[in-house]
Amino acid sequence: MTFSQAILNGDRLALARLLTKVENNSEEGRSALMELFPHTGKAHLIGVTGAPGTGKSSLVNQLALHYRKHEDKRVAIVAVDPSSPFTGGAVLGDRVRMRDLSGDPNVFIRSMASRGSLGGLAQATANVVQVFDAAGFDIIIVETVGAGQSEVDIARLAHTTLVVEAPGLGDDIQAIKAGILEIADILVVNKADRPGVENTEKALKTMLELAHPTERVFQHHGTYMGMSAPKKNPNAKMWIPPIQRTVSTEGNGIPELADAIAKHVEHLRSSGDWALRERTRLEVELEALIRNGLMNRFREDIPAERYEETLEAVVQRKVSPWEAATALLNGRSK
C-alpha cells in the first residue's frame, strides 16, 4: 500500500512518517503530496501567532480541547519552534503545554523546527498542513514561532489568524506599528487575569479604529500587491477583528473565542473571502515552486566556474551585482 492510501485509511504511523518525508522534502514525500492533493481543501486552517510567552501553546491546547469536547471535530496541531542558526538543532517544547490532549486518537500534534526559515513558519509547514488536510482532520491549528513583529507568513496560510497578546508587553505605539497586528482576524488578550489587561485591550481597540478599513496587502512577484475585498460582492460587510479575553490556564474565554472563530468562518464564506484566501495561498505555493524550479534550471545551465568567476569579479568591485546577474541570466539563453 502506498503512503497516500495508508493515510486516507487513517494509518497514524504512515501519517507520522510521511510528515517527516515531506519535512525533508524527499522524492517520496513529494510524490505522496501529489497523490494527496485532490483530497485537500476541506479543513479549516487556524493560525496562532504572537510574541514568546503570551501563551500560544496553552491557548492551542484549550482550543483543541474545546473542539474535541463540544464539536467532535478531528484536530491536528502543527507547532513550530525555532532552529538554532548556528547548529541547526532545536528544542521543540510546545507539547509541554498540550498534555491534556494526550490519549485522544482524534488529535495529532506535530512539532516542527523552523530550519532556517524566517516568517514564523518552516518551509515545509504548508505541505505538512496539506497532509493533515488530506488525512481528514477538520481543524488544523498552526502555532508559529513565538516571534516579533514581522512573522506574517501565517496570514497567507491560514483561513483565520489569531494574534495573541498579553498584558504588560507594550504600549500603544507597539499597537500602531505595521506587521503582526494587521494580520489578525481575531485578537486574543490572553492572561486576562493579570493587571493591565484594560490598557492592553484599549490600545488594541485604538489600533483597530485607526486601522480599518484597510486593504489586505500580500507580497506578490516580489513586489507588494494590494488586495481589497473581492469585487464580486461590494456590499459584503467588512470584518472588524474582535478582541477576546482569555485565561488559557483556566479555560476562561475559550467558548467565546471558538464562537468568534465560527463567526469569522461564516464571514469568509458569505463574503467570498474564503475562496480568495484559498486562491492566494495556492498562488504563493505555485510561485515558490516555480522560483525553485527556475533557480535549479539556472544552476544546471551555468557552469559552476563561470558563476564563481562572476562572483569573484563582483567581490573585486569590477562588476556590479546588477550587471553580473544580467550577464549570467543572458548567458543562459545564448
Add this chain to the structure above:
Amino acid sequence: MTEKKIRVLVAKPGLDGHDRGAKVIARALRDAGMEVIYTGLRQTPEMIAEAALQEDVDVVGLSVLSGAHMALTPRVMELLRANGQSHVKVFLGGIIPDEDLHRLMEMGVAGVYGPGASTEDIIRDIKTAVAA
C-alpha cells in the same frame, strides 16, 4: 533541503519532579544539531509512546530518578513496538544501579547514563545508534 535531522523525544516518565538533567541533555542534543522534542514532567509510558509516534522520532531518551526504571522502561519499549516503532532507539538516564544495567541492555536499551556521564559520549552513542 533534503537533510535528514535526528529527531529525539526527551521524556520524563513517572512521578519524580527533577527535570534539570533532562533539560541539560535536551540542550546538549540541540547543540549537536538534533531536533529535540521535550515533553515535560510526569509522562505516562502511553503518553511517551504516543508522542514518539506523532513526532516520528529516531530516538527516545528517558530520564528516571525515582527508581522506577525497571517498570517504566520495558513498558515504553513494549508500547513503541506495538505501534510499529521497534526501530526507535531507547536511551535511559538517571539514577540506575549497576545491577540493573545488564537486564536493561538485554531488553534492548541502547544506552544507560548515570550522574557525571559526558554529553559528548551520549551524542556520539546516539549518532552511532541511529546510523546503524
